[in-house]
Amino acid sequence: MNILVTGGAGFIGSFLVDELIKRKHKVVIYDVLDNQVHLGKIPYYLNKKAEFVRADIRDYKLLKKTILKYKIEVIYHLAAKVGVGQSQYQIKEYIDVNVGGTSNLLDIIVNNKTTVKKLIVASSMSTYGEGMYYCRKCNKEFQPDLRSKEQLDKCLWEVLCPECKTVVEAKPTTETAKQVCHSIYALSKKVQEEMCLIIGKTYNIPTVALRFFNVFGPRQSLSNPYTGVAAIFMSRIKNNKPPIIFEDGLQTRDFVYVTDVVQSCILALKSQADYKVYNVGCGKPVGILDVAKTIAKVYGKDIKPEIRNKYRKGDIRHCFADITKIKKELGFKPKISFEDGIKKLVLWAKTTEAKDFYEQAEKELQQKGLL
Numbered sequence: 001m002n003i004l005v006t007g008g009a010g011f012i013g014s015f016l017v018d019e020l021i022k023r024k025h026k027v028v029i030y031d032v033l034d035n036q037v038h039l040g041k042i043p044y045y046l047n048k049k050a051e052f053v054r055a056d057i058r059d060y061k062l063l064k065k066t067i068l069k070y071k072i073e074v075i076y077h078l079a080a081k082v083g084v085g086q087s088q089y090q091i092k093e094y095i096d097v098n099v100g101g102t103s104n105l106l107d108i109i110v111n112n113k114t115t116v117k118k119l120i121v122a123s124s125m126s127t128y129g130e131g132m133y134y135c136r137k138c139n140k141e142f143q144p145d146l147r148s149k150e151q152l153d154k155c156l157w158e159v160l161c162p163e164c165k166t167v168v169e170a171k172p173t174t175e176t177a178k179q180v181c182h183s184i185y186a187l188s189k190k191v192q193e194e195m196c197l198i199i200g201k202t203y204n205i206p207t208v209a210l211r212f213f214n215v216f217g218p219r220q221s222l223s224n225p226y227t228g229v230a231a232i233f234m235s236r237i238k239n240n241k242p243p244i245i246f247e248d249g250l251q252t253r254d255f256v257y258v259t260d261v262v263q264s265c266i267l268a269l270k271s272q273a274d275y276k277v278y279n280v281g282c283g284k285p286v287g288i289l290d291v292a293k294t295i296a297k298v299y300g301k302d303i304k305p306e307i308r309n310k311y312r313k314g315d316i317r318h319c320f321a322d323i324t325k326i327k328k329e330l331g332f333k334p335k336i337s338f339e340d341g342i343k344k345l346v347l348w349a350k351t352t353e354a355k356d357f358y359e360q361a362e363k364e365l366q367q368k369g370l371l
């Protein structure tokens, strides 16, 4: 098939491109090579067997020309600005690229005689806000609001039951959870997902939204301090600096290895997936402090993470995926454990340049009042 991967020069997109080429598809990468991610260079891993169109998703004419010229049948839409904190002050840029870019794509598909017959869009766990929790005392499952400023100012990090005020336990989050966005980035992903599904359903173009959890692995930009906690910690450790931990480090996320995410993208081609939304994670929570410690240990560096006991506005405490739906309906099975994934990440990072812009990014967040 003729397949377009927007954002195909990025971290996840590049692994997807490799897999599609391996499967004998004709692949076109459409990517602007965002400076923050690629530092002005063409990535060394860009697959030479793919066509590469270096262009902006906001460029309507070029995007249209590409889709028509290559008779694109399947589109994986991954091009996006991806920093949660940064999206809170680069509001126009994030909405322009993520929402505006998606509107271009859909407008072109709908208003031209294209050959597009499937659309798969990268959504995000960030659209949930807090994950699901369970209160033993009240025997109730619920999805809380963000923790209050008063609570966080007292360094009370865990989520409390709104009724009995005891600490509650995190549960796997299902696709049916509410999408309560706390950042422009999250909102832009939610809008992207809905736009694609609305237009897909209206025009009978099978569309699938994949809600990726915390994806990690080689090729994630080690010089982009705005996204990807494992890559940020990796960059700090490689540069002999301590990873910075917000709160107490016991907050958890669901880390899914990049090739497992690619597996979900391939499975999404199945017709059973059409017009549906799936979580893509490992289904297991990992503590943020553990991520930092594991990377340092595997790297072989005696660096202790710096626990700040401070919070970032809008951060959630726990969210990990319930992956029952994608397992059952599409046969998804994560293959790479967290520890094995970190080993692969470290092996790669040792051979890669990592400019540590973390402090600069933190200063920026501070100046904007987000820390």
Ligand SMILES: NC(=O)c1ccc[n+]([C@@H]2O[C@H](COP(=O)([O-])OP(=O)(O)OC[C@H]3O[C@@H](n4cnc5c(N)ncnc54)[C@H](O)[C@@H]3O)[C@@H](O)[C@H]2O)c1
Binding pocket: 006, 007, 008, 009, 010, 011, 012, 013, 030, 031, 032, 033, 034, 035, 037, 038, 055, 056, 057, 058, 077, 078, 079, 080, 081, 082, 097, 101, 122, 123, 124, 125, 189, 211, 212, 213, 214, 215, 216, 220, 221, 228
């Ligand atoms: N990495 C994660 O943990 C994660 C989690 C949830 C969702 N996602 C989503 O997955 C997708 C891929 O993310 P990634 O982690 O590979 O990020 P990435 O930054 O490595 O890749 C994104 C790519 O999009 C390109 N891009 C940015 N702006 C563009 C524009 N205006 N026009 C064309 N191309 C543009 C960049 O150059 C980059 O190559 C994104 O849509 C992201 O929102 C990622």
Ligand SMILES: [Zn+2]
Binding pocket: 135, 136, 137, 138, 139, 161, 162, 163, 164, 165, 166
């Ligand atoms: Zn309770």
